[in-house]
Amino acid sequence: MPEALNCLGDNAIFFGRRPEKLLEFGTSRRLAINNTPPYKFAYARTALKYGLKARGFKPGDVLLVPDLICESVLEPLDALGFSVTYYPVDHSLEPEWGRMKGLLTPQTRALLLVHYFGQPRSIAQSLAFCREKSLLLIEDNAHGFGATYNGQLLGTFGEIGISAPRKSFPIQNGALLHLAGSQRPDVTSLQLQPSADRSFWRRVKKWLQLLAPAALLGHRRAGVEFRRRLGQPLPYASQEAFRDLPLARDYGMDADVESFLAEQNLAYVGTIRRRIYRIWEKWTKTQGLVPVFPELAAGAVPLVFPAWAKSAADSLQWYERGHRAGVDIHSWPTLPQTIVKENGGAMRCWERLVCFPIHQEMDMQMLERRLTLL
Numbered sequence: 001m002p003e004a005l006n007c008l009g010d011n012a013i014f015f016g017r018r019p020e021k022l023l024e025f026g027t028s029r030r031l032a033i034n035n036t037p038p039y040k041f042a043y044a045r046t047a048l049k050y051g052l053k054a055r056g057f058k059p060g061d062v063l064l065v066p067d068l069i070c071e072s073v074l075e076p077l078d079a080l081g082f083s084v085t086y087y088p089v090d091h092s093l094e095p096e097w098g099r100m101k102g103l104l105t106p107q108t109r110a111l112l113l114v115h116y117f118g119q120p121r122s123i124a125q126s127l128a129f130c131r132e133k134s135l136l137l138i139e140d141n142a143h144g145f146g147a148t149y150n151g152q153l154l155g156t157f158g159e160i161g162i163s164a165p166r167k168s169f170p171i172q173n174g175a176l177l178h179l180a181g182s183q184r185p186d187v188t189s190l191q192l193q194p195s196a197d198r199s200f201w202r203r204v205k206k207w208l209q210l211l212a213p214a215a216l217l218g219h220r221r222a223g224v225e226f227r228r229r230l231g232q233p234l235p236y237a238s239q240e241a242f243r244d245l246p247l248a249r250d251y252g253m254d255a256d257v258e259s260f261l262a263e264q265n266l267a268y269v270g271t272i273r274r275r276i277y278r279i280w281e282k283w284t285k286t287q288g289l290v291p292v293f294p295e296l297a298a299g300a301v302p303l304v305f306p307a308w309a310k311s312a313a314d315s316l317q318w319y320e321r322g323h324r325a326g327v328d329i330h331s332w333p334t335l336p337q338t339i340v341k342e343n344g345g346a347m348r349c350w351e352r353l354v355c356f357p358i359h360q361e362m363d364m365q366m367l368e369r370r371l372t373l374l
């Protein structure tokens, strides 16, 4: 057994990106009531689709989209027949404004600004640019549910804003759409997402667990952690790592998820996430990594702590170190195919971007101890 695992003993905790236990849906599932903003969806990409439709985007319209983006953002754009012009981002993941004007055509209708990892990007500059060029501003705040800028929620500065609490809370689905103006999305065709819990094998597994001796049950969690860390590492050095199957339907938010979210103290969640961010920030600086964001914004709700490794080989070592110590150090994202083929600046960023996990249920003292194993 690797030495690091030996030291963890039975108290082994896996430091992952989300709290471990997913919220179980009740037996009488139903969709959340959805007639007031922000509108509720299962996925951020679906929220974006409905936002674009509500704002009257037409096939052939062009959107400016950063080249460092996950490919699932393209799903609604492709489905609606929009074109994309990619713009580059700099090393703080801000748009390279100097390159932007040269990318505009008469068909360009909107700028999509990503608040990467829950950190507000340059809102004032984006609003000014959009005003000057008669573009709509779309804020993609999928990573930073609850994050604010000058006390105002991210996603509410532009004409369209999306966020995805499903990425920061233990819920199977959950995303929101903010729409400025009087337009409303037509949400009547949203469906309930089939529950993974109801699959045949999940039910069989549950029964087997019920029949298992109590002693075994007691060790189940530790066992899961143990296997996870000893098992194959996830392919973070591959562009497959975060590939999602396209969604079969347009899914709405579950009513259970809505109630769960209503009970959350977002200010507290933000405080805890920022504290853990600071732990990573301090420690990674001693390890030769450079934080992506020179400063953590006051209203940020960090999804992860992102840092630049020296090289692709260095990133790979970080993923391996994380795997050995039970810490989910990972890459981001699976990029659009065009960007991968282009093999330019965004690919170079992806190769060196290393993300350290954060979530509100992480035990900070245990995390500090775990750093000694990394």
Ligand SMILES: Cc1ncc(COP(=O)(O)O)c(C=O)c1O
Pocket (backbone or CB within 6 Å): 042, 043, 044, 045, 046, 070, 072, 073, 114, 140, 142, 143, 164, 166, 175, 333
């Ligand atoms: C920046 C960004 N926006 C949007 C999305 C799409 O979110 P969802 O998977 O909830 O559709 C992702 C996916 O990870 C993302 O990283």
